[in-house]
Amino acid sequence: MSAGHWIPAPRAPWLARLGEALRHHHRAIVGLQWVVLVAYLVLVVTPAFLPLPENGAHLWDNLTLFAQFAFWGIWWPFVLLSMLFMGRVWCGVLCPEGFVSEQASRFGLGRPVPRWLKWGGWPCVAFLATTVYGQLVSVYEYAQAALLVLGGSTVAAIAVGLVYGRGKRVWCRHLCPVSGVFGLLARFAPLHFRTDRARWEASNAPPPAPVNCAPLVDLRRMQSAAPCHMCGRCSGHRDAVRLAARAPGAELAQLGDDDVDRWEVRLLVFGLIGTAIGAFQWSASPWFVRAKLALAEWLIGQDHFALLGDDIPWWLLTHYPQANDVFTWLDGLMILAYIGAAAVLVGGWVSVWLRLAGRLLGTPRAHLRLAYALVPFAGIGLFLGLSGLTVTLLSAEGIVLAALPALRGALLALGAAASLWLLARHARNTPGRTRGARAGAFGAGAIALAGAVLPWVLMYFVW
Ligand code: SF4
16 A cells, blocks of 8 residues: 555544454344345245245235345345445355355365465456356346355355355355455445554554454455455554544555556456446347347347257256246357447457556556446446346336436446546556656546446446
């Protein structure tokens, strides 16, 4: 982290006390985690064995619809949003998957984490794979698909816990499909546990009992909120670790060239921005419909019917004839092509302009540092995309948000403004460059951001 202190950290002793309360009430938190785990299992397993909801069923009288709303309408979008404001409190205090993985690892083989598992690309690969697969099987719409994706992830988390670590969350640290996303968003959060390195080194007290930091954070060197699950167990350790406030975005604004992680940037640019836009957009895109119709007509004209077949298992492609919702092979290929094209075009556009901006700033990794400025916009975009289902489910119950377009526009503008502010900070705080080079870098960064904004504007205000 660069040494600049131009963003003052607000003093808030009550926050330090809140951190202490988390530590003191660890047992109560574990009790809460058991309750969340049971509720999660009931909601993810039971609906998969129930018939699809009848026409006229409601959220309050149909368990399948209730679970769909709870998981995808409330939990997923608002957990993501919470990362921008509270860091990974969800992970440390409520997440059933991290909790069950940690519990399993208390009784498992306790093996050390192998090198292949520490590969930095897993969070990116896992996010891309689950996002794309989720679209193919319509994970947000059908309980069987939700059980497969969420339940499969939970089983994998338990299996990893049973083999690796002792009382740790090896799954969360290295493999969880949303761990990388949460880490990126938590870097923006105004709340974090912070280690005062000087106090740590100066502490003359006898060495305290070691802290069991389940996600394996190096407490002594903890600077970033990205890996910390905010569980509070380390609060007060060596009189140096505290829950503290900081200005929103301060960590992102102060990143130095050595603090960046290439895989994190790939996840941000090609995952949270490129792939996510494709995944949210394809079903609303007139381009998708036109291209699919044109291809289908061409295939029929050529007497090629294989790709128009729909006798495909539901775990490979959406297949619910009782709901008149059946994907053909062509649908599946088109979805893959659309999401892939969005990832390459939008992610590629952002990458190219960030590279130019980085060149103007004159350091080899400046483009990576600048990429982190896009975190707030990417987070808002993800929230808006995911909350689309919230809106759909509420409107099916007759609850229509008249101010929705204005609200969406305002949130997009807010995310873009925060990203522009971070770009400006990075450009301004790069030493040894002319004013023109800094302005050019900011301009190139703004054009990169525009490539991420445009698809949302098309989806919400043009189509
Ligand atoms: S550093 Fe580890 S122990 Fe401390 S709050 Fe974060 S997750 Fe918990």
